[in-house]
Amino acid sequence: MSSNSLHYHYVVPGDDFTQAGKASSAVKQILKQLGFNPQTIRKMSISLYEGEINMVIHAGGGEIDVDIDDEKITAVLTDRGPGIEDVELAMQDGWSTASEQVRGLGFGAGMGLPNMKKYSDELKIDTEVGKGTTVTIVVKLAS
Protein backbone atom coordinates (compact mmCIF):
# COMPACT_ATOMS: atom_id res chain seq x y z
CA MET A 1 0.00 0.00 0.00
CA SER A 2 1.31 3.38 -0.98
CA SER A 3 1.63 6.16 1.55
CA ASN A 4 -0.41 8.44 -0.72
CA SER A 5 -3.83 7.07 0.00
CA LEU A 6 -7.28 8.67 0.12
CA HIS A 7 -10.24 7.14 1.86
CA TYR A 8 -13.95 7.86 1.49
CA HIS A 9 -16.92 6.33 3.30
CA TYR A 10 -20.56 6.30 2.22
CA VAL A 11 -23.77 4.96 3.74
CA VAL A 12 -26.30 3.66 1.20
CA PRO A 13 -29.95 3.75 2.33
CA GLY A 14 -32.02 0.70 1.42
CA ASP A 15 -35.11 0.71 -0.83
CA ASP A 16 -34.74 4.41 -1.63
CA PHE A 17 -34.46 4.65 -5.38
CA THR A 18 -34.31 8.43 -5.38
CA GLN A 19 -31.01 8.22 -3.47
CA ALA A 20 -29.60 5.25 -5.38
CA GLY A 21 -26.42 6.22 -7.18
CA LYS A 22 -25.55 9.07 -4.85
CA ALA A 23 -22.34 7.46 -3.59
CA SER A 24 -21.26 6.46 -7.12
CA SER A 25 -21.88 9.99 -8.36
CA ALA A 26 -19.88 11.44 -5.46
CA VAL A 27 -16.98 9.08 -6.20
CA LYS A 28 -17.13 9.93 -9.88
CA GLN A 29 -16.89 13.61 -9.02
CA ILE A 30 -13.85 13.00 -6.81
CA LEU A 31 -12.10 10.93 -9.50
CA LYS A 32 -12.76 13.72 -12.00
CA GLN A 33 -11.30 16.31 -9.65
CA LEU A 34 -8.25 14.13 -9.10
CA GLY A 35 -7.72 14.15 -12.86
CA PHE A 36 -7.93 10.43 -13.63
CA ASN A 37 -8.41 9.48 -17.25
CA PRO A 38 -12.02 9.18 -18.48
CA GLN A 39 -11.74 5.43 -19.11
CA THR A 40 -10.65 4.76 -15.52
CA ILE A 41 -13.45 6.96 -14.20
CA ARG A 42 -16.02 5.22 -16.40
CA LYS A 43 -14.87 1.76 -15.30
CA MET A 44 -15.12 2.61 -11.61
CA SER A 45 -18.37 4.56 -11.99
CA ILE A 46 -20.16 1.72 -13.78
CA SER A 47 -18.90 -1.01 -11.44
CA LEU A 48 -19.66 0.98 -8.33
CA TYR A 49 -23.12 2.08 -9.48
CA GLU A 50 -24.12 -1.51 -10.22
CA GLY A 51 -22.91 -2.55 -6.76
CA GLU A 52 -24.70 0.35 -5.11
CA ILE A 53 -27.96 -0.43 -6.93
CA ASN A 54 -27.67 -4.09 -5.93
CA MET A 55 -27.38 -3.04 -2.28
CA VAL A 56 -30.50 -0.88 -2.59
CA ILE A 57 -32.54 -3.51 -4.47
CA HIS A 58 -31.51 -6.66 -2.65
CA ALA A 59 -29.86 -5.90 0.67
CA GLY A 60 -31.67 -3.00 2.35
CA GLY A 61 -28.68 -0.74 1.78
CA GLY A 62 -25.17 -0.97 3.15
CA GLU A 63 -21.86 0.82 3.26
CA ILE A 64 -19.20 1.68 0.71
CA ASP A 65 -15.53 2.32 1.42
CA VAL A 66 -13.35 3.68 -1.35
CA ASP A 67 -9.55 3.80 -1.21
CA ILE A 68 -7.46 5.51 -3.82
CA ASP A 69 -3.70 5.09 -3.97
CA ASP A 70 -1.01 5.48 -6.60
CA GLU A 71 -1.80 2.19 -8.31
CA LYS A 72 -5.49 1.48 -7.99
CA ILE A 73 -8.96 2.44 -6.82
CA THR A 74 -10.54 -0.07 -4.45
CA ALA A 75 -14.21 -0.03 -3.46
CA VAL A 76 -15.52 -2.35 -0.75
CA LEU A 77 -19.32 -2.68 -0.58
CA THR A 78 -20.62 -4.26 2.59
CA ASP A 79 -24.21 -5.21 3.35
CA ARG A 80 -26.12 -7.31 5.84
CA GLY A 81 -28.67 -8.47 3.29
CA PRO A 82 -29.82 -11.98 2.43
CA GLY A 83 -26.58 -13.04 0.72
CA ILE A 84 -26.31 -14.62 -2.72
CA GLU A 85 -27.33 -18.27 -2.88
CA ASP A 86 -25.56 -19.14 -6.10
CA VAL A 87 -22.87 -16.67 -7.13
CA GLU A 88 -22.12 -18.50 -10.38
CA LEU A 89 -25.76 -18.20 -11.44
CA ALA A 90 -25.90 -14.54 -10.34
CA MET A 91 -22.89 -13.83 -12.55
CA GLN A 92 -24.72 -15.00 -15.68
CA ASP A 93 -26.04 -12.37 -18.09
CA GLY A 94 -29.77 -11.95 -17.66
CA TRP A 95 -30.20 -13.79 -14.37
CA SER A 96 -32.14 -11.63 -11.92
CA THR A 97 -34.30 -12.01 -8.81
CA ALA A 98 -35.47 -8.37 -8.88
CA SER A 99 -39.16 -7.64 -8.25
CA GLU A 100 -41.63 -6.39 -10.85
CA GLN A 101 -41.58 -2.97 -9.17
CA VAL A 102 -37.81 -2.77 -9.55
CA ARG A 103 -38.05 -3.90 -13.18
CA GLY A 104 -40.59 -1.14 -13.78
CA LEU A 105 -37.90 1.37 -12.86
CA GLY A 106 -35.61 -0.03 -15.55
CA PHE A 107 -33.51 -2.33 -13.39
CA GLY A 108 -33.45 -6.08 -13.01
CA ALA A 109 -32.04 -6.88 -16.43
CA GLY A 110 -29.61 -9.29 -14.82
CA MET A 111 -26.61 -7.30 -16.00
CA GLY A 112 -25.41 -5.90 -12.67
CA LEU A 113 -22.76 -8.44 -11.68
CA PRO A 114 -21.73 -9.12 -15.32
CA ASN A 115 -21.19 -5.38 -15.77
CA MET A 116 -19.14 -5.23 -12.57
CA LYS A 117 -17.01 -8.13 -13.82
CA LYS A 118 -16.59 -6.54 -17.23
CA TYR A 119 -15.60 -3.08 -16.04
CA SER A 120 -13.48 -3.87 -13.00
CA ASP A 121 -9.94 -5.25 -13.07
CA GLU A 122 -10.62 -7.41 -10.02
CA LEU A 123 -13.95 -8.45 -8.55
CA LYS A 124 -14.27 -10.44 -5.34
CA ILE A 125 -17.58 -11.53 -3.82
CA ASP A 126 -17.72 -12.86 -0.26
CA THR A 127 -21.25 -13.88 0.58
CA GLU A 128 -23.06 -15.91 3.17
CA VAL A 129 -26.77 -16.64 2.94
CA GLY A 130 -28.62 -14.95 5.79
CA LYS A 131 -25.59 -12.90 6.81
CA GLY A 132 -24.72 -10.54 3.97
CA THR A 133 -22.35 -9.83 1.14
CA THR A 134 -19.05 -8.02 0.74
CA VAL A 135 -18.06 -7.07 -2.79
CA THR A 136 -14.59 -5.75 -3.56
CA ILE A 137 -14.04 -3.90 -6.82
CA VAL A 138 -10.55 -2.92 -7.98
CA VAL A 139 -9.79 -0.68 -10.94
CA LYS A 140 -6.11 -0.30 -11.68
CA LEU A 141 -4.76 3.05 -12.74
CA ALA A 142 -3.28 3.19 -16.19
CA SER A 143 0.47 3.59 -15.88
Next chain:
Amino acid sequence: MKVKEIAEKLGWQIIYGDGEREIEGGIYCCDLLSIVMGRAPSDSLWITVMGNVNAMAVAALADVAGVVVAEGMPFDEDALAGASKGSVTVLRTDQPVFAAALSAAKVLGLK
Protein backbone atom coordinates in the same frame (compact mmCIF):
# COMPACT_ATOMS: atom_id res chain seq x y z
CA MET B 1 -22.59 18.40 -33.38
CA LYS B 2 -23.66 19.82 -30.04
CA VAL B 3 -26.71 18.49 -28.21
CA LYS B 4 -28.39 21.89 -28.31
CA GLU B 5 -27.92 22.09 -32.08
CA ILE B 6 -29.68 18.78 -32.65
CA ALA B 7 -32.51 19.91 -30.34
CA GLU B 8 -32.86 23.08 -32.35
CA LYS B 9 -32.82 21.34 -35.73
CA LEU B 10 -35.42 18.76 -34.69
CA GLY B 11 -37.58 21.03 -32.56
CA TRP B 12 -37.00 18.92 -29.45
CA GLN B 13 -37.57 20.54 -26.08
CA ILE B 14 -34.55 21.06 -23.83
CA ILE B 15 -35.76 20.08 -20.36
CA TYR B 16 -32.47 20.51 -18.60
CA GLY B 17 -28.87 21.46 -19.32
CA ASP B 18 -26.95 23.77 -21.63
CA GLY B 19 -26.56 21.28 -24.50
CA GLU B 20 -22.97 22.29 -24.99
CA ARG B 21 -21.54 18.77 -25.18
CA GLU B 22 -20.57 17.37 -28.56
CA ILE B 23 -22.24 14.12 -29.68
CA GLU B 24 -19.22 12.00 -30.57
CA GLY B 25 -20.38 8.53 -29.54
CA GLY B 26 -23.26 8.09 -32.00
CA ILE B 27 -26.84 7.30 -31.04
CA TYR B 28 -27.79 4.67 -28.50
CA CYS B 29 -31.31 3.32 -27.79
CA CYS B 30 -32.31 1.14 -24.83
CA ASP B 31 -34.50 1.29 -21.73
CA LEU B 32 -33.04 -1.30 -19.39
CA LEU B 33 -30.69 0.70 -17.22
CA SER B 34 -28.11 -1.97 -16.52
CA ILE B 35 -27.69 -2.61 -20.23
CA VAL B 36 -27.42 1.11 -20.87
CA MET B 37 -24.89 1.39 -18.05
CA GLY B 38 -22.62 -1.20 -19.57
CA ARG B 39 -23.08 -0.50 -23.26
CA ALA B 40 -24.02 3.10 -23.99
CA PRO B 41 -20.91 4.70 -25.53
CA SER B 42 -19.64 7.75 -23.70
CA ASP B 43 -20.45 11.02 -25.51
CA SER B 44 -23.39 9.37 -27.25
CA LEU B 45 -26.98 10.58 -27.56
CA TRP B 46 -29.11 8.16 -25.55
CA ILE B 47 -32.76 7.80 -26.58
CA THR B 48 -35.11 6.17 -24.08
CA VAL B 49 -38.61 6.18 -22.62
CA MET B 50 -37.26 6.21 -19.05
CA GLY B 51 -37.68 9.71 -17.65
CA ASN B 52 -36.99 8.82 -14.02
CA VAL B 53 -34.29 9.79 -11.55
CA ASN B 54 -32.43 6.52 -12.00
CA ALA B 55 -32.15 7.06 -15.73
CA MET B 56 -30.55 10.44 -15.02
CA ALA B 57 -28.03 8.82 -12.67
CA VAL B 58 -27.19 6.24 -15.33
CA ALA B 59 -26.81 8.97 -17.97
CA ALA B 60 -24.34 10.85 -15.79
CA LEU B 61 -22.34 7.77 -14.80
CA ALA B 62 -22.19 6.33 -18.31
CA ASP B 63 -21.14 9.82 -19.37
CA VAL B 64 -23.45 10.21 -22.36
CA ALA B 65 -23.56 13.63 -24.02
CA GLY B 66 -27.34 13.90 -23.80
CA VAL B 67 -30.54 12.00 -23.05
CA VAL B 68 -33.65 12.13 -25.21
CA VAL B 69 -36.86 11.17 -23.44
CA ALA B 70 -39.02 9.89 -26.30
CA GLU B 71 -42.76 9.23 -26.67
CA GLY B 72 -43.42 12.44 -24.68
CA MET B 73 -42.92 10.41 -21.52
CA PRO B 74 -43.22 12.25 -18.21
CA PHE B 75 -40.17 13.67 -16.55
CA ASP B 76 -40.83 14.17 -12.85
CA GLU B 77 -39.27 16.47 -10.25
CA ASP B 78 -37.07 13.74 -8.83
CA ALA B 79 -35.66 13.17 -12.30
CA LEU B 80 -35.03 16.87 -12.73
CA ALA B 81 -33.23 16.97 -9.39
CA GLY B 82 -31.20 13.97 -10.54
CA ALA B 83 -30.33 15.63 -13.83
CA SER B 84 -29.18 18.76 -12.01
CA LYS B 85 -26.46 16.76 -10.26
CA GLY B 86 -24.78 15.75 -13.49
CA SER B 87 -23.70 17.58 -16.60
CA VAL B 88 -26.08 15.77 -18.91
CA THR B 89 -28.53 17.66 -21.07
CA VAL B 90 -32.04 16.21 -21.22
CA LEU B 91 -34.25 16.61 -24.28
CA ARG B 92 -37.83 15.53 -24.89
CA THR B 93 -39.77 14.61 -28.00
CA ASP B 94 -43.18 13.14 -28.73
CA GLN B 95 -41.60 10.91 -31.37
CA PRO B 96 -41.28 7.18 -30.66
CA VAL B 97 -37.75 5.89 -30.00
CA PHE B 98 -37.05 4.56 -33.51
CA ALA B 99 -38.39 7.66 -35.25
CA ALA B 100 -36.40 9.88 -32.91
CA ALA B 101 -33.23 7.88 -33.57
CA LEU B 102 -33.81 8.02 -37.31
CA SER B 103 -34.29 11.81 -37.26
CA ALA B 104 -31.21 12.27 -35.10
CA ALA B 105 -29.15 9.99 -37.36
CA LYS B 106 -30.13 12.01 -40.42
CA VAL B 107 -29.16 15.28 -38.76
CA LEU B 108 -25.87 13.81 -37.57
CA GLY B 109 -25.20 12.38 -41.02
CA LEU B 110 -24.90 8.81 -39.71
CA LYS B 111 -25.30 5.96 -42.19
